[in-house]
Amino acid sequence: MAVRHGMVTRGLAASTLGSALGSALGSALVSALASGALAAPGAEAQPGRGRPEPSKVRLVAEGGSLRPGEMNYLGLLFEMDEGWHIYWAGVNDSGLAPSAAWTSPPGVEVGAIQWPAPHRYIAPGGILDHIYEGSALLLVPVYVPEDLVGQTLTFGAEVDWLVCKDSCIPGYANVRLTVRVGEMGLTEGEAEATEFAEAFEAARSRLPDPYVESDSLVKIRVTRGAVEIDAPGARTVSYYPQSEASRAENLLQRGQSGEQRLRLTLSPFDRSALAKDPVIRFVVEAEYPGEESPVLVLVERPLSELGG
Amino acid sequence: MCCVSHIGLPLVAGLAVAVGAFGLASTQPEPTAQPAASACCSTGAAVAAAECCGGCKTGEGECTAETAKGPVEDPVPEAGSAKIGEMAPDFALIDLNGERHQLSEYTAEGKIVVLEWFNPECPFVVKQYERFSTMPDTYNTLTEEHDNIVWLAINSGRDGHATADHDFNAEAVEKWEIKYPVLMDPTGIVGQAYSALRTPHMYVIAEDGTLIFAGAIDNNPSPRVAGDVNYVLQAVAQHFAGETITEPEVAAYGCGVKY
Numbered sequence: 046m047a048v049r050h051g052m053v054t055r056g057l058a059a060s061t062l063g064s065a066l067g068s069a070l071g072s073a074l075v076s077a078l079a080s081g082a083l084a085a086p087g088a089e090a091q092p093g094r095g096r097p098e099p100s101k102v103r104l105v106a107e108g109g110s111l112r113p114g115e116m117n118y119l120g121l122l123f124e125m126d127e128g129w130h131i132y133w134a135g136v137n138d139s140g141l142a143p144s145a146a147w148t149s150p151p152g153v154e155v156g157a158i159q160w161p162a163p164h165r166y167i168a169p170g171g172i173l174d175h176i177y178e179g180s181a182l183l184l185v186p187v188y189v190p191e192d193l194v195g196q197t198l199t200f201g202a203e204v205d206w207l208v209c210k211d212s213c214i215p216g217y218a219n220v221r222l223t224v225r226v227g228e229m230g231l232t233e234g235e236a237e238a239t240e241f242a243e244a245f246e247a248a249r250s251r252l253p254d255p256y257v258e259s260d261s262l263v264k265i266r267v268t269r270g271a272v273e274i275d276a277p278g279a280r281t282v283s284y285y286p287q288s289e290a291s292r293a294e295n296l297l298q299r300g301q302s303g304e305q306r307l308r309l310t311l312s313p314f315d316r317s318a319l320a321k322d323p324v325i326r327f328v329v330e331a332e333y334p335g336e337e338s339p340v341l342v343l344v345e346r347p348l349s350e351l352g353g
Numbered sequence: 354m355c356c357v358s359h360i361g362l363p364l365v366a367g368l369a370v371a372v373g374a375f376g377l378a379s380t381q382p383e384p385t386a387q388p389a390a391s392a393c394c395s396t397g398a399a400v401a402a403a404e405c406c407g408g409c410k411t412g413e414g415e416c417t418a419e420t421a422k423g424p425v426e427d428p429v430p431e432a433g434s435a436k437i438g439e440m441a442p443d444f445a446l447i448d449l450n451g452e453r454h455q456l457s458e459y460t461a462e463g464k465i466v467v468l469e470w471f472n473p474e475c476p477f478v479v480k481q482y483e484r485f486s487t488m489p490d491t492y493n494t495l496t497e498e499h500d501n502i503v504w505l506a507i508n509s510g511r512d513g514h515a516t517a518d519h520d521f522n523a524e525a526v527e528k529w530e531i532k533y534p535v536l537m538d539p540t541g542i543v544g545q546a547y548s549a550l551r552t553p554h555m556y557v558i559a560e561d562g563t564l565i566f567a568g569a570i571d572n573n574p575s576p577r578v579a580g581d582v583n584y585v586l587q588a589v590a591q592h593f594a595g596e597t598i599t600e601p602e603v604a605a606y607g608c609g610v611k612y
Contacts, residue, residue, distance in 0.1 A: 138550040139609030141574050169511065170541060170612025172550055205575055207476070212516065213608045215476040215576040289604070314602045315568070 099126035100208040102143075104200060104220040105182075105241040110227035111198065114191040119200060119222060120182040121145060121158070122244055129210045130176040133163030135287040135328075136296075137174040140213070143183065143206035150198040156186035161251030162328050162341050163285055165301055173297045175285050182241075182248040189226055199223045253328045253343035262340055263331050269351045274307040276331040276340070282307050288326040289318035290348055323348040428455070430546030437601045441466075441556070441564040442546040446507065448534035449523050454505060460562040464503040465592070467495070467585060469570075470544065470554040470610060471506035471535060473525030474516040476576045477607035478552050482529040485579045487570055488553070491586060492533060499593070501560070504533040509544030510611040517611065541612040551607035557588050565592055568603035 103122045111117045121143065123131050134142035147155040160183060163175035187200070199221060206216045256265060263282075266273040272293065276282045283301045286292055293299065293309040300307070313319050324347045331340040430442035445455035459466050469488065472478055481487040495502045510517030522535050538544055547556055547567070557566035566588035571580025584603055591598045 139607065141576075141606060144575070168609050168612075170509075170545065170610060172609040172612070174609070205577060207576070209608065211514075211611070212474055213476055217577065315600075315604045316602075317572075317600055318604060 099129045099210070099214070100124065100131065100206070100216060102204050102206065102216065102218050102220060104202055104222040105244070106222060106224045106239060107242055107245045108227075109239055110225045111187070111189045113189050113194045113226050113229055115189065117187045117189055118245065119155075119185040119187055120241060120245055120248065121185060121202070121204060121220070122241065123177070123181045123183070123206065123208075125177075125179060125181075125208060127179075129208050130166060130174075130178045131181060131206055131208050133175040133177065133285070134158070134160050135163065135175050135285055136289070136292050137176075138172040139168070140174055140176070140209055141205075141207040143204060145185075145202040145204045148201035149187070150193075150196075150200065152190055152193060153198060153200075154188050155200065156188070159184040159186065159252055161248045162253055162330055165283065165285075167297065171297050173300070180244065182244045184245070184248055184252070191229065193226045194229055195226060197223060197225050250338060251341065253330075253341040256329075256342040256344045261342055262333075263329055263342060265329060265342070265344055267325055267344065267346045267351065269348065270311050272307070272309040272311065272325070272327070272344075274309075274329055276305050276329075278333060279305050279331040279340075280334050281330075281332045283330040284309055285328040285330070286326075287328060288322050288324055289313045289315050290323060290325045291327040325351075425453075425455075428457070430543060432542075432545040433548055435547040435556070435564055435567070437564055437567060439564060440562045441558040442543075443562075444543045444546065446505075446536035446538055446543060448536050449519060449526065450534070452534065454534060454536055456558065457562065459503045460558060460560060462501075463560045464501050465499070465560055465589065466558040467492075467502065467504045467589075468547065468556040468558070469504065469506045470547075470549040470552045471508045471522075472510060472516045472552040472608060472611060473522060473529075475552045475608035477574075480576045481553060481570060482525075482531075484577070487579065487583070489529070489531070491570065491583060494586060495589060499589075502589075506531065506533060506535045507538050507543060507549070508535060509538040509541045509549060511541060512539035514611045541610070544610050544612065549610055551605040552610060553607055554605040554610070555585050557585060557592070559592060565598055566601055567605075568600075569605045569607075572603075574606035 101124055103124075105120045105122050107118050107120065123143070125131065132140040132142045142160075145158065149155045161177070161181065163177060166174045166176045166178075168174070189198070200223075201219065201221045204216070204218045204220055208214050208216055256263075258264065262276065262278075264275045272284065272291070274282055274284065281301065281303050282305060284293065284296070284307050285300075286296065290313050291311065292313045294312045296309075299309055311325070324345055326343070326345045329340075329342050329344065333340070425445070427445040428443040430444050434442045441456065443455065443457040445453055447453055456466060482489065492504050495504070508517055508522055515521065517537065517539060519537070522537070525531070526535055536543075547554075549556075553570055555566070555568060555570050556564060559565045566585065568584055569580075570583065570585055572582040572584070573580035584600055587600065588598050
């Protein structure tokens, strides 16, 4: 139960995150279309496949069936050739994060993408991006009502993405997934796992938890103009700005440190992006010696809550 | 020594004052007589004659004879020096046809200069030329409405990078019927001065040399969907109307510049 509870908590927090991001990035980052309007009849019972090489995307399910009355997770699984990367939905010097427009079955709501924490990537000329390499699974929360027990549901998404190495290639794919809704009372562990269960676990291990000061090893102080992060004992600390309001000066040098602390001066400049999403939103990653998993936290502070 | 090696602030300021004194130059340009450069070069009053050379055209003023003797040295803009509301860093680059373009020469003539960071291989650039004709349309609209617009595309791809290849760029110019020069910046010095991160990344420089806009051409970052706000047109229109530019700086989208 603990695991599931964790998932639901994350789902709610990240759902807020996703909808705010959608507005932050302007164009349909994620739009959950009205039920079934575009659903194609006779959908294939296999994941959709997208082009072009050197990357592909599939819509996959974690388990062999969906759990009714629960929050379930689908995944947009991107697989890239070596050296190629896709972009996190945050402040980047180049590139573009994937976006998806959903077609969901009647009565089912598709939530906003939950983005695992990215990695920093620096290209010649000091261009800093936050990216995923190798493979990336973007989590998509799906709430399945109880009355759909036993039904077979088809989800579809039009996915746009950009994959880059030294050059960039835009990708577009119509992906689809047909999956059955299992019996009531099926726990997560009992639901038949698919070949993608590991990818889901890996993605979850990179999902930031909402920052709660009292619970966290990391101390974060946010004002209108600055972010101060202290992570005593950490080997590295990284700051991943996710909204215009969290854009910081000299991120290339100051966004990551081996000094157990970061001091960032905020410097948003895009007024329209700021007006659409007036929230300082960022992810902090702290790695500790001898610890396999880093601390990953998500901080969201509406500008309205911060004094002038 | 004919001309100063770096067109420094004294000259820029001098030109700005000169342009200011001929405030109508922007609305009534006379291509054959550039008040700022002529005033500077022929009188040599406020600024030493040697400092004028960079801003003079052949056949004008006292500098001509000296200018002919040796090559003009290029300004060396400082990395990260471009700031909205401040003088845009001066630069000189050679285009695909071997012609030299210096920013301060254009602004001295009362031109508004649009810079477009360019890489014909980038899907976002392709979007704006092929899927939609945002770039040519923007250029056409501006030049139809105003006769003092100069548009310079700049490729800051490093020397040897496939996307900075001369012929590759020349083919794009032909294919897309690009009407403005494509300047090559193989060392990236100009791109770095303007902190140009992406292609396309747009800049607008007013007649007085002030940087008045930096950012995306429009408001839709998708390679497949056109935007409905053209930030360059908006900035230029507001500039001509004497209004405050409402969005002087927006996040650019596109590929990274191949420094």
